[in-house]
Amino acid sequence: MGSQTRFEPDTKLTQLAEAYALDAIDFARKRSSIVLDWTDGSVDRVEAVLADMHLGYLEQPTRPSDEKVMEFARLFGSYVGELLRRKLGGEWGMITMDGQEFPGLKLESGSLIWPWGRVQNRLVQGPEDNIAHYYHVIMREDRPQRGMFALLRRLLGR
Numbered sequence: 695m696g697s698q699t700r701f702e703p704d705t706k707l708t709q710l711a712e713a714y715a716l717d718a719i720d721f722a723r724k725r726s727s728i729v730l731d732w733t734d735g736s737v738d739r740v741e742a743v744l745a746d747m748h749l750g751y752l753e754q755p756t757r758p759s760d761e762k763v764m765e766f767a768r769l770f771g772s773y774v775g776e777l778l779r780r781k782l783g784g785e786w787g788m789i790t791m792d793g794q795e796f797p798g799l800k801l802e803s804g805s806l807i808w809p810w811g812r813v814q815n816r817l818v819q820g821p822e823d824n825i826a827h828y829y830h831v832i833m834r835e836d837r838p839q840r841g842m843f844a845l846l847r848r849l850l851g852r
Contacts, residue, residue, distance in 0.1 A: 701800045703787040711786050711797075714772035721769060732777060734833070740770055741826040744816045751817055763817050764810075771810035774829055775799050778807070782836050803836045 722728040722743055730736045747766060751758060775786070775798075783802030788795050798808035815823040 767814035
């Protein structure tokens with residue numbers, strides 16, 4: 695039948711993601727004079743940074759190690775994930791799917807997302823994994839559900 699997907703909240707991962715997000719803000723400001731200010735529009739600026747990094751990745755005669763790519767995926771994936779978490783509600787934790795475990799978010803709607811993996815794909819594979827598009831699709835699809843859950847909580851007195 696299908697694979698079972700599990701989510702386990704992780705407060706340490708939440709703290710790490712918050713710190714990585716702040717590091718992404720510093721990195722973007724120092725490297726590119728780009729301001730990441732926790733607005734929806736800042737995701738377009740993240741995409742611009744990732745586009746430049748992808749081109750640099752392609753131009754290097756020796757590709758950066760997977761660890762180096764993942765370092766930047768954690769930074770910018772955490773920024774995007776934290777922005778989504780702040781806007782839609784949710785928590786960081788470990789997602790287990792098809793026997794593999796990886797960090798991600800469970801949004802208040804119940805949706806599971808893994809922004810670190812999406813940024814990693816953006817860096818390596820290119821514009822087909824556009825992070826701004828990813829963000830805006832999640833915002834569009836999850837926002838109506840969030841309102842429904844908030845209404846249910848009010849009706850149930852929670």
